[in-house]
Amino acid sequence: MTPRQRGWRAALVALCGAWLAVVMGTVQAAPTIEHWTRPDGARVYLVPTDALPMLDLRLEFDGGSRRDPAPQAGLAAATALMLGKGTQAWGRAPERREDALAEAWADLGAQWSATATLDRFSIALRTLTRPDVLHAAVALLAQQLAAPAFDDGVWQRERQRLVAAWQQAQAQPEARAQRLFAQGVYRGHPYGREATPQTWAAIDGAAMRAFWQRHARVCDARLTLVGAVSRQQADALADTLLAGLAAHGCAPLPPVPEVEPLAQATQVREPFAGAAQAHILIGQPGVARRDPDHLALQVANHIVGGGGFTSRLMHELRERRGLTYGVYSYFVAGRHAGAWTVGMQTKPEQADQAVALIHEVLQRFTREGPTVQELAEAKRSLVLGHALKLDTNRKIADQVAALAWNDLPLDELSTWPARVQALTREQVMQAWRRVIDPQRLVTVVVGAAP
Amino acid sequence: MTPRQRGWRAALVALCGAWLAVVMGTVQAAPTIEHWTRPDGARVYLVPTDALPMLDLRLEFDGGSRRDPAPQAGLAAATALMLGKGTQAWGRAPERREDALAEAWADLGAQWSATATLDRFSIALRTLTRPDVLHAAVALLAQQLAAPAFDDGVWQRERQRLVAAWQQAQAQPEARAQRLFAQGVYRGHPYGREATPQTWAAIDGAAMRAFWQRHARVCDARLTLVGAVSRQQADALADTLLAGLAAHGCAPLPPVPEVEPLAQATQVREPFAGAAQAHILIGQPGVARRDPDHLALQVANHIVGGGGFTSRLMHELRERRGLTYGVYSYFVAGRHAGAWTVGMQTKPEQADQAVALIHEVLQRFTREGPTVQELAEAKRSLVLGHALKLDTNRKIADQVAALAWNDLPLDELSTWPARVQALTREQVMQAWRRVIDPQRLVTVVVGAAP
Numbered sequence: 092m093t094p095r096q097r098g099w100r101a102a103l104v105a106l107c108g109a110w111l112a113v114v115m116g117t118v119q120a121a122p123t124i125e126h127w128t129r130p131d132g133a134r135v136y137l138v139p140t141d142a143l144p145m146l147d148l149r150l151e152f153d154g155g156s157r158r159d160p161a162p163q164a165g166l167a168a169a170t171a172l173m174l175g176k177g178t179q180a181w182g183r184a185p186e187r188r189e190d191a192l193a194e195a196w197a198d199l200g201a202q203w204s205a206t207a208t209l210d211r212f213s214i215a216l217r218t219l220t221r222p223d224v225l226h227a228a229v230a231l232l233a234q235q236l237a238a239p240a241f242d243d244g245v246w247q248r249e250r251q252r253l254v255a256a257w258q259q260a261q262a263q264p265e266a267r268a269q270r271l272f273a274q275g276v277y278r279g280h281p282y283g284r285e286a287t288p289q290t291w292a293a294i295d296g297a298a299m300r301a302f303w304q305r306h307a308r309v310c311d312a313r314l315t316l317v318g319a320v321s322r323q324q325a326d327a328l329a330d331t332l333l334a335g336l337a338a339h340g341c342a343p344l345p346p347v348p349e350v351e352p353l354a355q356a357t358q359v360r361e362p363f364a365g366a367a368q369a370h371i372l373i374g375q376p377g378v379a380r381r382d383p384d385h386l387a388l389q390v391a392n393h394i395v396g397g398g399g400f401t402s403r404l405m406h407e408l409r410e411r412r413g414l415t416y417g418v419y420s421y422f423v424a425g426r427h428a429g430a431w432t433v434g435m436q437t438k439p440e441q442a443d444q445a446v447a448l449i450h451e452v453l454q455r456f457t458r459e460g461p462t463v464q465e466l467a468e469a470k471r472s473l474v475l476g477h478a479l480k481l482d483t484n485r486k487i488a489d490q491v492a493a494l495a496w497n498d499l500p501l502d503e504l505s506t507w508p509a510r511v512q513a514l515t516r517e518q519v520m521q522a523w524r525r526v527i528d529p530q531r532l533v534t535v536v537v538g539a540a541p
Numbered sequence: 542m543t544p545r546q547r548g549w550r551a552a553l554v555a556l557c558g559a560w561l562a563v564v565m566g567t568v569q570a571a572p573t574i575e576h577w578t579r580p581d582g583a584r585v586y587l588v589p590t591d592a593l594p595m596l597d598l599r600l601e602f603d604g605g606s607r608r609d610p611a612p613q614a615g616l617a618a619a620t621a622l623m624l625g626k627g628t629q630a631w632g633r634a635p636e637r638r639e640d641a642l643a644e645a646w647a648d649l650g651a652q653w654s655a656t657a658t659l660d661r662f663s664i665a666l667r668t669l670t671r672p673d674v675l676h677a678a679v680a681l682l683a684q685q686l687a688a689p690a691f692d693d694g695v696w697q698r699e700r701q702r703l704v705a706a707w708q709q710a711q712a713q714p715e716a717r718a719q720r721l722f723a724q725g726v727y728r729g730h731p732y733g734r735e736a737t738p739q740t741w742a743a744i745d746g747a748a749m750r751a752f753w754q755r756h757a758r759v760c761d762a763r764l765t766l767v768g769a770v771s772r773q774q775a776d777a778l779a780d781t782l783l784a785g786l787a788a789h790g791c792a793p794l795p796p797v798p799e800v801e802p803l804a805q806a807t808q809v810r811e812p813f814a815g816a817a818q819a820h821i822l823i824g825q826p827g828v829a830r831r832d833p834d835h836l837a838l839q840v841a842n843h844i845v846g847g848g849g850f851t852s853r854l855m856h857e858l859r860e861r862r863g864l865t866y867g868v869y870s871y872f873v874a875g876r877h878a879g880a881w882t883v884g885m886q887t888k889p890e891q892a893d894q895a896v897a898l899i900h901e902v903l904q905r906f907t908r909e910g911p912t913v914q915e916l917a918e919a920k921r922s923l924v925l926g927h928a929l930k931l932d933t934n935r936k937i938a939d940q941v942a943a944l945a946w947n948d949l950p951l952d953e954l955s956t957w958p959a960r961v962q963a964l965t966r967e968q969v970m971q972a973w974r975r976v977i978d979p980q981r982l983v984t985v986v987v988g989a990a991p
Contacts, residue, residue: 142592143932190860193850198918200925219925255817367705400643410640468648475650478669482593483933 121505122487125322132310132341133333136495137325138317138487144220146318147484148229149492150236150332154212154306157281157347157427163293165253165286167207167306170241170299172249174205174214177240181335184234189245192235201228203235209282210425211496212306217485220319229331237335239303241296254288264363264370268537271359272372275533276430280350309333310341313495317488350376350428353531366538369442370434373449373534377431378526380424380497386507387514387522388422393469394461395453396420396433401468404433407452414445426497431527442539453529460520474508571955572937575772582760582791583783586945587775588767588937594670596768597934598679599942600686600782604662604756607731607797607877613743615703615736617657617756620691620749622699624655624664627690631785634684639695642685651678653685659732660875661946662756667935670769679781687785689753691746704738714813714820718987721809722822725983726880730800759783760791763945767938800826800878803981816988819892820884823899823984827881828976830874830947836957837964837972838872843919844911845903846870846883851918854883857902864895876947881977892989903979910970924958 122138129135156167175193180186187195196203201218214236218228260266270285277283312333316325353375378385389397396404396419404418415435423429433453437445461469481487481504494503572588579585606617625643630636637645646653651668664686668678710716720735727733762783766775803825828835839847846854846869854868865885873879883903887895911919931937931954944953 143928145928145932190850190855197849197851197922200922200929202929217929219928221925224925399647400640401647405640472647472650475669475671475674478593478595479650479652479667482595 147488148216149315155210164290171205179238181238268370363538368436374432384522439540597938598666599765605660614734614740621655629688631688718820813988818886824882834972889990
């Protein structure tokens with residue numbers, strides 16, 4: 092039985108009669124993942140596809156912004172930014188300063204990027220699989236990983252750009268609201284740290300080199316490949332890519348504490364000179380991605396404020412009262428409990444009314460739960476939308492990298508529709524009530540009428 | 542022989558020895574297009590794919606902003622904006638006001654949009670091909686096309702949002718530079734018209750209805766479908782989609798004049814209070830998309846300023862002089878000759894030096910043409926990049942709709958790499974010299990040191 096056949100069987104076993112037709116369309120798009128751990132410790136996730144002569148690759152480390160030292164908030168992001176700004180010589184590869192490096196990528200017609208999110212330091216590569224291009228692209232990326240220049244002169248220029256953008260953001264009420272909200276929800280947890288001109292001033296090339304040495308290690312790297320490569324090719328590419336990375340043993344990194352639940356409700360209400368709109372953010376810590384209730388909470392959130400025009404918040408605040416053009420809610424879920432956030436804008440004089448209404452909608456949903464019809468519509472909408480999350484290799488690579496990062500089962504994507512369908516109204520209500528407490532929300536209003 | 546086999550043969554015949562290996566990778570990704578004209582006059586372009594249970598659809602009319610009456614500049618865009626803001630009852634479908642319409646789309650898990658570019662009024666739909674969803678989505682879109690509400694109250698609200706965004710843009714030097722540049726290149730041609738609070742004030746629901754009646758006509762519609770549908774299904778979907786559109790005969794719309802070449806060079810130099818950077822735009826009218834030199838000009842532009850870090854402008858202004866973080870150039874090509882534009886920002890006191898250098902680079906390239914190496918690298922980079930333009934159904938739909946709109950050959954996409962490779966240095970130089978005259982450029986600098 093091939094891996095593809097096994098994937099099909101596993102998916103089919105999970106299904107039951109009435110929903111078969113629904114889910115089939117989605118299973119068709121769900122990727123079959125091959126997974127193995129290399130002798131060097133790196134975990135590989137491969138989705139072989141042959142429709143296009145292309146490869147989408149993700150390489151991930153435990154080096155997200157939660158690993159920033161507090162006085163150097165922004166270090167992970169700065170390291171990601173500077174990873175493409177020049178490399179030292181490495182093996183037979185010559186030194187490549189910033190522009191030469193960009194030219195080398197342009198010559199290959201390949202695209203790469205590095206980003207640091209709350210949890211993860213992520214490197215993405217997209218390249219054709221023509222042998223000359225593929226191997227040159229992976230070798231070039233390997234040089235960047237092995238011998239980044241982290242040049243202090245280039246960093247000073249980039250730092251000035253960051254500071255200029257930061258200053259511009261300070262003139263905007265939404266940035267102020269975001270900052271107050273993050274402080275309220277995270278209360279000092281690393282997820283809530285904010286980079287500022289002061290913390291950027293405390294960062295230099297040496298700090299990036301130390302961060303990179305510490306976090307870019309083979310032994311706990313996760314490598315995802317989606318595209319026209321075999322397992323053997325994938326392993327050969329991994330050999331090249333990981334060759335120059337820190338091979339030191341995998342002593343555990345210091346644990347990051349969990350986000351603590353809120354003890355009580357807090358309200359912050361700030362005027363903001365010149366704000367045409369009041370910016371409202373309401374929420375509290377949610378759950379980690381691996382939480383068993385994560386899926387039920389996605390369904391609940393869809394009904395409350397995640398489902399766009401069909402959500403309760405939209406119905407109440409936009410359709411019935413005309414208080415806003417749009418209101419939304421979402422969970423951020425990584426290895427820790429990211430914020431669950433409701434956001435909207437309204438006229439300054441309507442801010443108090445809007446806040447009261449949001450609180451009321453949340454209290455009522457928490458008390459009564461979804462209606463049978465709401466639940467059915469949310470499931471339908473989420474299942475239909477699932478296929479759109481997997482319609483390109485790039486999206487599949489992102490989804491597989493996320494499940495790899497969070498140690499989720501390999502059939503997470505193919506069983507997702509059936510698991511959504513199987514959720515009962517009680518499960519959704521209980522999950523919601525366990526996590527969201529309308530009596531302990533953080534409420535931030537910036538730019539309200541005084 | 543199936544259409545797919547015919548497509549392969551046509552592509553293979555176009556190729557020659559040495560480049561076979563290069564182009565094969567791309568041909569693999571090049572779509573095979575079925576094309577027919579319906580009895581109602583609509584032209585259909587179908588790319589059947591079965592990898593995903595999805596359909597991407599484009600429907601296009603001759604209703605771009607070049608069709609705006611001058612006192613109502615912005616009418617095409619306003620009509621596109623308002624097409625999703627509610628429908629009247631139609632057949633058995635009930636009236637759907639703005640929010641109900643948005644909810645209906647959300648229930649289907651389908652996405653649609655309407656946009657007006659310079660040439661075209663374009664409607665895009667993406668839906669799953671599950672039969673119940675597919676037919677409901679196409680029927681809903683058909684209702685929007687047949688019976689748009691164009692409600693005046695909703696338009697007043699949207700107009701206020703447009704005006705607020707416009708006012709914000711006026712505080713930015715780039716918007717001022719864009720406007721001066723468009724005036725200089727287009728000199729009253731409809732491609733250069735700008736919507737303003739005055740022209741929006743002259744637009745109402747009745748004007749949109751008249752515009753829609755006039756331009757959304759079946760007889761010259763072009764319909765592109767990419768996805769898991771057969772020709773028979775495509776025709777049935779077209780029946781539904783086009784059922785309520787104006788069926789009036791296809792009397793030609795009034796001709797739009799061509800963009801005239803510039804008679805002489807012009808320079809505009811404006812201070813801008815508070816501008817931290819000078820915004821530089823330099824250019825002139827280019828060519829229409831159907832111009833036989835379009836391809837050669839793409840190659841020339843890649844070398845001059847289109848190729849990112851490998852371009853001459855980038856090398857001269859960024860690498861050698863450190864005058865800017867980036868400088869780029871591009872052609873806009875529709876049914877008329879859109880602008881060829883060079884753009885960059887620099888410190889206000891360096892603006893004059895930067896302008897002089899850009900002029901110098903252009904003069905030299907026009908005089909000497911590309912080097913053999915530059916030409917080879919540009920071809921390689923463009924051919925490698927071609928596959929990335931066709932790596933999703935959505936992108937394929939956009940590319941096929943563009944070739945349909947411009948009456949290009951159906952094998953345009955599959956022969957593209959071979960045609961790029963076949964271009965000689967002389968062809969590239971001659972095309973460039975025919976079109977670009979460094980003695981007659983429009984040069985705009987906003988925010989230079991006084």
